[in-house]
Amino acid sequence: MSADASTIAVRSADQKIRLWKINNSKPKPRVFDVSKDFRALALSLDGKLIALAFKNTIQRWHREAHEKAPDAFEFAKRWRPGRAMAFHPTRKMLALSYANGNIGFRALDQPEMTPILQGHKTNYNVLTFSPDGMAVAAASIDGKILYWDFRRNSKEPIVFGKELGNQNQASALAFSPDGQILASGHIDHTVRLWHLKVSDPASCFDVLEGHTGSVRSVAFSPDGKAIASASQDRTIRLWPVNVYDKAPRTNNLEGHEGGVLAIAFREEGKALISVGDDRTVRRWDLDTSKFYPKFLGTHQHLISAMAFHPDGQAIDVASDDQQIWSWVLNPSESADQPELLSKKTWQREDQEWPMVFSPGLRTIVSWAPYQRIRLWRPSYHQDFQVLGGYPGQPVALAVSPDGQTVASANADHMIQVWDLDAPHVARHSIKHHEPVTVMALSPGGQLVALTAGYDPEAEKPNPRIWLWYIHKSKVEPNPLKDYDKEVLALAFSPNGETLASAGFDRRIRLWDIRKPEVSPRVIKEQGVEVSALAFSPDGETLAAASVDRTIRLHLAKTSRLADLACQRVVRNMTQVEWDRFVGADFRYERTCEALPEHERVE
Known part of the structure; x- marks a missing residue:
């Protein structure tokens, strides 16, 4: 999902990638065939560009240009692309991982891609740029997280999580809006926070525990005060970010009937968009006054x-x-x-x-x-x-x-x-x-x-x-x-x-x-x-x-639950819904007095 939650790209079992615009009232996806030699995909921050990496080429598509052929860039034969790719936040540039553990960059208006960041000899699950584009973080399959800061004189990365191992590898990464904190979501059900501007940035200052499945996606709120994590346990959790407070704390968002794959904040942090294994896209109201427990x-x-x-x-x-x-x-x-x-x-x-x-x-x-x-x-x-x-x-x-x-x-x-x-x-x-x-x-x-x-x-x-x-x-x-x-x-x-x-x-x-x-x-x-x-x-x-x-x-008081439910819906139940959730033996009535009776009520 793009960072502004406007676009979703999904690769499915039929070897196709479908691209949706979320705010389209009648969404019809754009379909890309990736049945041969597919490696990685990336969305630009505004969702208008999608990049697809194959064995020998990169294709860049424009979301709105349906008839136009993609821009294509070939790889030198000595480079074999890996599984992680990301758009630069401010420049016309892509970062792509290689199977040998290096990170390469391609300016989209230049023909050559040169690997300039040397990591270690393993592949990566995910990589991401910092908000200002001056740093890159990548999570490897051996559990380590590599962080390159382009403002440092050294090209050697700072390595996080040396002790984690491949059983606890990270599957998601996100920078805070100010670039001071890196969040990593792990297959051991945890979210870890790393402070990047201290003397020992390789030290994890907080471990957020509570999920019961692998963490698939993490995202910071626009103000940087909260982090959202999406998990295979079908839940989304919201955590306040506090460097000095290590006590457990969370609000849960539950409703997906499968694992949650991707999340992104929207509307200046007042809403969250999620994509799940249940083939649904959901919007969550983040008015914290409606959360229970608070x-x-x-x-x-x-x-x-x-x-x-x-x-x-x-x-x-x-x-x-x-x-x-x-x-x-x-x-x-x-x-x-x-x-x-x-x-x-x-x-x-x-x-x-x-x-x-x-x-x-x-x-x-x-x-x-x-x-x-x-x-x-x-x-x-x-x-x-x-x-x-x-x-x-x-x-x-x-x-x-x-x-x-x-x-x-x-x-x-x-x-x-x-x-x-x-x-x-x-x-x-x-x-x-x-x-x-x-x-x-x-x-x-x-x-x-x-x-x-x-x-x-x-x-x-x-x-x-x-x-x-x-x-x-x-x-x-x-x-x-x-x-x-x-x-x-x-x-x-x-x-x-x-x-x-x-x-x-x-x-x-x-x-x-x-x-x-x-x-x-x-x-x-x-x-x-x-x-x-x-x-x-x-x-x-x-x-x-x-x-x-x-x-x-x-x-x-359970009576308050009905009031909260009525604040979140736009209509009363249909007769079919009434029979299913309340019971066919009970006479239909409007659950929410302030909302009209549904037209399909018999």
């Missing part, structure tokens, strides 16, 4: 507690750096890092355990040494005070979303609940029958959710979530039993009707508290363990902090 950022330390601001515009997080930070959800370009709140807000004693807090930091509760629970209510200008009548060492804490109620559990399985208007005496005490590890309080503090029963040394660990109704302390709690690994985080929705849970199985579950016997809705696997959860004030968004120090925002 990647919020990477924190500097492990996140242990989290809560939304009451206005829903920021998230406060507590981490192992002994501070509370605030992430703004829609930052300006100048404010895309968390803000450190006043150090007076939180300062732990030595060896003090992590803490929990309510939205807006109305109430902060901590586990202190010497069997103490400390609380601070900065919104009420109250300094630290110690909850009274607490027996034993605390092992779990929870604070209600309104900041009025605190629950705790100790090592003797005793659960206590305090009203903060009278913090000196516990309002309720409940004796649980198993060790408690994590807790959550519903709005109003009438329901306690806790995890217990997990013994990693047991032959069959049996982790469970229990629901205790405070006013029914003599009634056995309800268990939720959909787990086989330890639960690390719990959170109630603002209306108290949904409980979110997550843990070592890397999944987030959403439980309907009104129907605890019904299986939960499961949000797709996170990739890493989740350490903290928090609902937005409207209950539509769930924030999940992971042990990789990232925060991701998920849709918590």
Whole structure:
């Protein structure tokens, strides 16, 4: 695909190359016969020129000149062309690899092609020019990536990936718009980033992992802040580019029914065009506000507690750096890092355990040494005070979303609940029958959710979530039993009707508290363990902090999915589509009220 995503050239099993213009309303490809001695093809950046390399000649075709014969250039017999070729971005010139490992250049208005870059004796999968045309990179079949900078005095290339070997060879290359970074996509499912303007450019500064198939194509966004990778696993992934941030982060584009072969950005980075093995060309809207999960950022330390601001515009997080930070959800370009709140807000004693807090930091509760629970209510200008009548060492804490109620559990399985208007005496005490590890309080503090029963040394660990109704302390709690690994985080929705849970199985579950016997809705696997959860004030968004120090925002209400789908389509379903995807037994209705009923509905 051309760099401007205007043209696609595809070589198929019938030994023909077809050339399409993407923005043509009725695309009809131009067909080239390449059944004999074909070696390589290349498209110019604007897609108007296509070059085809054969055993003895190069043909250059003009996309619009259908009747005109191609320009043809013959090779000297001593040179055997390889499999990689590229147009120069600004000059009338081609670069072509040779089977002996050299790179040759041909000015398209001159008869002779001379190999001037000596590589090593192996063939190349791909080669590409830097945006200014002053450098060339080529990926060889032995796993090495060679980089020539024409501004250097030496003609010897810088060699990247000497340790990779042919099992991890690169199949795609792309320069960043400023020419500072080279991205390589590999058959070992990774994308590697190489910084070209440092003292040791041969050192890979980041490895992007997440694909489950070979990476076939990579492309930088026009502003250089993101990179897209296309894979044989049928997905496209978008990665922020940050030299100093090595934490995993990605948004997935899924929809192709075969491997994705090529990608290119379009419309100043607002859209992405992809070509797949499923014989389709797809356009993807890159309005990141519509992506779920949304990647919020990477924190500097492990996140242990989290809560939304009451206005829903920021998230406060507590981490192992002994501070509370605030992430703004829609930052300006100048404010895309968390803000450190006043150090007076939180300062732990030595060896003090992590803490929990309510939205807006109305109430902060901590586990202190010497069997103490400390609380601070900065919104009420109250300094630290110690909850009274607490027996034993605390092992779990929870604070209600309104900041009025605190629950705790100790090592003797005793659960206590305090009203903060009278913090000196516990309002309720409940004796649980198993060790408690994590807790959550519903709005109003009438329901306690806790995890217990997990013994990693047991032959069959049996982790469970229990629901205790405070006013029914003599009634056995309800268990939720959909787990086989330890639960690390719990959170109630603002209306108290949904409980979110997550843990070592890397999944987030959403439980309907009104129907605890019904299986939960499961949000797709996170990739890493989740350490903290928090609902937005409207209950539509769930924030999940992971042990990789990232925060991701998920849709918590399925009703929002229909709204997002209706934003992306131009019509309602036909009757045939309705019968297939909804069911013939259901009466047809418009899925999107704002869109007209389809004319083929019976």
